[in-house]
Amino acid sequence: MPEGKPWYRAVFDAELAVGFVMLSWNVPPNPPEIIGPWYLWKLIVDRRYQGRGYGRAIIAKVVEIVRAEGAETLLTSYALGPDNPGPFYQHVGFSPTGDVNIDGEIIIALKL
Ligand SMILES: CC(C)(COP(=O)(O)OP(=O)(O)OC[C@H]1O[C@@H](n2cnc3c(N)ncnc32)[C@H](O)[C@@H]1OP(=O)(O)O)[C@@H](O)C(=O)NCCC(=O)NCCS
Numbered sequence: 719m720p721e722g723k724p725w726y727r728a729v730f731d732a733e734l735a736v737g738f739v740m741l742s743w744n745v746p747p748n749p750p751e752i753i754g755p756w757y758l759w760k761l762i763v764d765r766r767y768q769g770r771g772y773g774r775a776i777i778a779k780v781v782e783i784v785r786a787e788g789a790e791t792l793l794t795s796y797a798l799g800p801d802n803p804g805p806f807y808q809h810v811g812f813s814p815t816g817d818v819n820i821d822g823e824i825i826i827a828l829k830l
Pocket of ligand 1: 759760761762763764767768769770771772773774775796801802803805806809810
């Protein structure tokens with residue numbers, strides 16, 4: 719989906735690969751398909767290393783990176799269901815925007 723302008727990185731703690739993150743990088747928004755300009759598209763911490771602060775640290779690093787590009791809001795979304803990451807995102811500062819994406823996922827925002 720190149721029109722989503724994917725930017726992606728493996729996440730390491732020293733030599734240890736702990737996760738993966740992908741953003742839409744300053745993408746022209748075209749809702750409900752394309753949410754932007756700064757959209758956290760994927761965030762995955764290896765199951766073995768969850769609950770150790772990596773997710774929070776990855777969000778903090780992403781915030782630092784996109785702020786340096788002039789971003790004012792970081793958006794993301796999640797699907798409802800068992801073990802959905804909504805409580806995690808709320809815990810690290812995201813709030814609902816009231817919108818949903820094309821898959822019916824709840825869109826949330828972090829003011830930078
Ligand atoms: C969601 C996910 C990224 C969180 O990463 P993590 O490294 O386990 O989270 P952290 O250890 O950094 O937790 C940060 C804080 O959020 C809290 N938290 C984490 N998951 C939570 C949950 N499901 N409900 C409530 N609070 C949660 C932690 O208690 C912690 O609180 P604290 O900083 O006050 O101690 C990770 O569990 C994951 O990869 N899940 C599977 C994939 C996924 O759902 N990705 C997101 C959608 S693409």
